[in-house]
Amino acid sequence: MKKISFILFILVSLFLFAWSGHEAFTYYLVQNLPNKDSLVKITEYSYKEDRVYNEEYLVLEDVAGQRKFFEPLCDGKFPPDPSPVDNSLPVWQILTIYSPEPDNGMDEGLNLSPLQSLIGGGSQGVRHMKYKIGPLVAFEGDKSFLYFVDMSKKAFQSGDRYWGYRFLARALHYIEDLSQPYHNAPGLFGEVIWSALNKKMRTILAYAHYFMDDYLVYLLYYSDNAAKEAILGAKPIFFDTYDEYVQNVMKYTLNKFPIVHNEVKRVFGEEGLLQRVTIDKMKTKDEEGEFYLLKAETLSILSYTSSVIKGFLEQFLKEVGEIN
Template identity: 55%
Template sequence: MRGLKNAMVLPKRRKILFVIIALFFSSLVFSWSGHESYTYLVVKSLNINLDRLIQITPYTYNESRIYNMKYYYTDDFAGQRKFFDSLNDGKFPPDPEPVDEKLPAWQILTIYAQFPDFGMDEELNLSPLQSLIGNSQGVRHMRYKLGLIEAFEGDKSFLYFVDMSKQAFSKGDEYWGYRFLSYALHYMEDLFQPYHETPGTFWEVMRSLFDKRTKNLLNNAHYAYDNYLLFLIHYSKHSEEIRELISKTQKRKIPSNYDALINEVMMYGYSKFPEVHAHIKRIMGDILVERIPTIDDFVRLENEGKLDGLYKQTREIIVVMTGTIKGFLEGYLSN
């Protein structure tokens, strides 16, 4: 995929089209729900000992990125449930308090995988592209491809925090090595979500500029699928099966080059969009025009057998996502 630099030199007509589309979606902030629960299941099933206690260390880094510092927490918040997703059941995954200022590596990877959604990427002026979309969180968490238009930098977010993790580990700072790595996992997980690759079909996006029903449907479809992963892990009749699937999925062989790896992730998410989007619209179309589906909606639709097709597609995505992340983590932490 071309980077942001190339996206900024679009031919005039395409650039104008992108400006219109971007402004239309500028109020959206999206991410998979359940990052901490999913990541816990992944890291606890790795063939690596992550039970070893790690000393909490102060933040001593000069970063090249800017953040909304009001939300860029650098203290440790292990054992503080108030930071967890409000849709979570409040019990899983485990979140014990540190003992003697130490906590296990798996816990660092787990609880901080949700951290990039706490506001650090919001209300920023990131680049010239920011004037087009207005939503800095979207810039850093997605990588849109819509026809010939490509924009946003979710891939760069992943690569940035892999590099920060390497820097921390290289100086013997295991706590921040794992913590920065958990941030990187967040962005990789985001890029497996098909709606992080494109907001809708080209013609739907065009129609949404003039039709509020279509706009609402696309916005709420994205939110619905964000929440579906958390629903599967916590509230679905398939929850036990999904947790076991994540735990037992074997690592995949992945590219050794991380640029190639994250590009592969993005293209996979993009390839799954048509099927996922078709299921979401068919199942929830009327609901999506009015609002975001609730957990109760998911339960009802599942009991009526209407989520079977979406479940099958999402199960396939989970297998590929999990195998890829396990391959990445085992390779990265073994070096």
Template identity: 35%
Template sequence: MKLKKKISILVLLILSVLALSSINVFSWNSHFFYTELAIKNNDWINDFPEIEITPYTYKDIDQDEYNPEFIIKYVEGEIGGKTEASDILINYSDEPDWDLDTNLDLNKIQALTGGSQGYRHMYFSVFAGLLKAGDAPKRANHFFEMSKIAFGNGDNYWGFRFARS
């Protein structure tokens, strides 16, 4: 009986690995889907009071370089309207992919990552860390810090919008 149980567990494990490895994860165009899955059962987010949509007023604080042609969009309503914290996180989870980081000259090797957007959104470390490329950890930290500033200013809209990165 013990042998049958071990064989059954092994077969289930192998089938699970095969099934899970065949699932395609479209990380480049499904940020909103995975964000929604991650927060849908989060009471803290779902019970957060309505948030007023506020204009972007962080240009003096945020000195990072962005695509000069990038236009800030408000997809869930107009400035002064109301929205939910979960909607901000879901709707803007892929905002960095809306050409925010394109058309920039950041690094000589950015062509290896498909341009400035790829360079900012990826990070590679090869040869035991001797060669590193990409700014993803730095960008995540940047927007984390911007989120803290916005929340500190009482601006929940931009606090959550910066946090989506």
């Protein structure tokens, strides 16, 4: 057990993992919100938090109009990010532009676990993932989601709509992250054990993870409209507690892990996963028809996750009085 934890921390420490394309994913998710155009006055941050951050990268001022947190692989124009008017922003924009924010360093370089201090680094992985592999459960992506749901609720209850939506954007980040198969498991159980002894296996698992991070960007920016349609067309589904929303995303995605992982290995082979898969390489594989199964499974995860997140948003925004 200790050994597996050690391997997980090595995997997390070596690479900065991030399911990418949050800004486009969120932009499509919020298009059905009845109050998406409601204007929110920008306010100053005034919170006492139970979380530590990497202060060097934590941004507390408003950065609308600067595309500050956008995925570097995006097309540079989409989604829209206009400058504030009368010191106000619409709901859709706050959620869209701040949902990628947690990948920008605020969770990096922290001491979150005693094991981690042996190895160093990797705190972003701890907060953005939740591994369930064999007997081992590790990390706290689900807790990160619930933490920011709670912070958002506190902000709304104190009448601070701006920070209500900024904290909510962060909550969306973590639940979106958990729809990345590799944020739920690093590899098959045997591979993870083997990776303790074998550096090549560690590299393959890390680049397989990286590939899926970038594959969403590919689907959202460089492919056809299928991902967009899957997100826009998803109908909200509802659960009783906020925890159930995030648990159901994890359950669905973890179930898909073996088929997604096998497809990634089949398409690229071991040699193809010893370095980062570029967008151009993805284009080539796509044109060769290699993604037929991977795309279908990824779209199914996107569609289900979108339904869950839309249900969550509706229930939450009703609870805090933002929609009827």
